[in-house]
Amino acid sequence: MFTATQPIRDIVAELSSAGAILARFEIDSRRHADENLEQACSAAQLSVEQVLEKLEDAALREEGAARPDPTQFTLTRLIQYIVRVHHRYLREQLPRLIAMVRPAAQNSAQAAAWRRISALLEALRDVMAQHFEKEEQVLFPYIAQIDDDPHLACLPPDSSFRSMTETVFVMAQEHESIDRVLNEIERVLTQLEGAASRDFAEGFRALKNDIDAHVHLEDYCLFPRAIRTESAADIRG
Secondary structure, three states: OOOOOOEHHHHHHHOOOHHHHHHHOOOOOOOOOOOEHHHHHHHOOOOHHHHHHHHHHHHHHHOOOOOOOHHHOOHHHHHHHHHHHHHHHHHHHHHHHHHHHHHHHHHOOOHHHHHHHHHHHHHHHHHHHHHHHHHHHHHHHHHHHHHHOHHHOOOOOOOOOOOHHHHHHHHHHHHHHHHHHHHHHHHHHOOOOOHHHHHHHHHHHHHHHHHHHHHHHHHHHHHHHHHHHHHHHHHHO
16 A cells, blocks of 8 residues: 655555556656655646556556565565555554544534544554554664674663563564554444544554554564574574
């Protein structure tokens, strides 16, 4: 799934046909590599929605055969994929959902339920911000070092974690906490009716599905592989 604020260089990296598609819109993917899609479309006076639609259509056509399988990536490439695809998606979409809820929480006949959802989304935003900081500043750099040379890898000296296993255990606990918040939002959502709830439900379920895929990739692919690599290095040492 691509977004308007995603850099051109990342879109081209994720989709093999993106450069050709952008060229048809007279967007030079090399010259505009550091711009996001919205900026490039604005400069060319294009509809960003139309360009996104073409990119998504191409991604669907490549699904399964040509698109890479993240579970087959190196540890470093898998980390890049998680951050660029899943972390970015949540950072962009969660504020949008929070903004959707605020008017209903103030003016709706079902304001109490909407206020509960608003509070849960705010809590989710705070939890995810802290969670991402631990991953991106501590755990992921350590795993990338392991991927490069396990014998030289070390956690930052100012980190509160002492080992890979301890860090992964904390991340897994936080994943469970995040899942509980998502399930509670879904439960409250069943109490709501009307167009606002339908629009929010569509966006929220897309977010939840992305988080589920993201967590599964970390818990069942990235973390176990990193632990095995670290352990093998200790045995050889």
